[in-house]
Amino acid sequence: xxxxxxxxxxxxxxxxHDFHKDGLATAPNGxxxxxxxxxxxxxxxxxxxxxxxxxxxxxxxxxxxxDAGGVKINATAAKRAExxxxxxxxxxxxxxxAPLFSNVT
Numbered sequence: 001x002x003x004x005x006x007x008x009x010x011x012x013x014x015x016x017h018d019f020h021k022d023g024l025a026t027a028p029n030g031x032x033x034x035x036x037x038x039x040x041x042x043x044x045x046x047x048x049x050x051x052x053x054x055x056x057x058x059x060x061x062x063x064x065x066x067d068a069g070g071v072k073i074n075a076t077a078a079k080r081a082e083x084x085x086x087x088x089x090x091x092x093x094x095x096x097x098a099p100l101f102s103n104v105t
Contacts, residue, residue: 003078010084010085011038038081039081040078042077048081064079064083064087065079
């Protein structure tokens with residue numbers, strides 16, 4: 001999933017709408033402002049994480065940070081964004097089989 005798509009999906013989940021190609025959107029408070037870059041900003045990710053419902057969602061989210069070596073407590077904003085999107089069923093795998101070039105003769 002491309003970074004811009006990840007940021008938009010999280011923003012929509014957080015209540016943002018009316019996205020414009022220049023990076024502005026309507027925030028949940030009704031103000032027109034730049035859309036957060038969740039994949040690059042741990043503070044923005046923290047705000048998104050607060051929207052997770054306690055219990056099942058938190059447990060599913062937490063599971064994305066557990067591996068054979070233990071818990072990854074220092075996950076980057078990008079890894080947290082991916083985990084959140086997988087938790088809320090908004091993650092879309094990129095099609096790796098698509099050709100790099102089209103209309104090549």
